[in-house]
Structures are given as structure tokens and as C-alpha cells.
């Protein structure tokens with residue numbers, strides 16, 4: 001059973017690698033603003049978990065910069081997720097509000113929806129938004 005799960009995990013990672021989405025490129029000022037908003041965020045995840053892959057792909061697709069934390073192999077992150085988040089379940093997005101309050105968002109679909117709202121409309125990926133080549 002463990003072996004089958006390991007194989008499935010490798011297949012998921014391979015498919016993710018082969019079909020990795022293109023990262024959105026936006027105007028540098030807009031990106032800097034967004035980076036400020038995501039600076040306090042962290043995604044607690046397992047590398048080969050399909051729900052985590054779904055969220056990581058959304059992060060990449062929307063051109064977001066969010067730290068990922070391995071809650072399977074790192075005992076500190078595992079403990080943080082369990083004691084502060086409330087459940088040892090991934091993916092989970094840790095959010096730090098402006099007032100310093102921390103909240104923990106579980107459920108991949110809810111996280112993806114939140115990231116989509118944060119990133120804004122995708123039509124920002126226009127040639128004008130890309131850094132000029134010289």
C-alpha cells in the first residue's frame with residue numbers, strides 16, 4: 001500500500017512537471033504590491049499530495065510568490081500546522097493579516113478561490129506587462 005502510494009505520488013509529480021502552467025507576468029509595480037500582500041503567507045503542504053499540487057499550480061499560474069513549507073518531513077512545520085492550524089491536513093494556507101492576526105485556510109478549492117481573488121483578473125498578462133527586452 002505504501003509502495004503504491006509512493007508510485008502514485010511520483011506519477012503525480014511527473015505529470016505536474018510535464019504540464020506545469022506558465023507563470024503570469026505582470027507589471028513590476030503591480031507584482032511588487034502583490035508580493036507585499038503575500039509576504040506573510042505560507043503554504044503548508046506535502047510534495048506529492050494531489051490537492052497540494054493543485055494549489056501550487058494555482059500559485060504559479062497567478063504569478064504569486066508564496067513560501068511552501070513541507071509539513072510531511074519538517075517536524076517544526078508539522079507541529080505548527082497541527083497546534084496553530086488545528087488539523088494535520090494539507091494543503092493549508094497560513095495568512096498573516098495587517099493587524100498581525102494569523103488565520104489558517106484549509107481546503108484546496110477554498111485556497112485556490114482565495115488566490116484567484118487576490119491575484120485579480122488574468123488579462124494582466126499582456127505584452128505591455130512583460131519586461132521589455134533590450
Ligand SMILES: N[C@@H](CCC(=O)N[C@@H](CS)C(=O)NCC(=O)O)C(=O)O
Nearest residue numbers: 049050051088089090091107108109
Ligand atoms: N478536501 C481536501 C482534501 C485534502 C487531503 O485529503 N489531504 C491529505 C493529503 S493528500 C491529508 O492531509 N491527509 C491527512 C488527513 O486528512 O489527516 C482538500 O481539497 O484540500
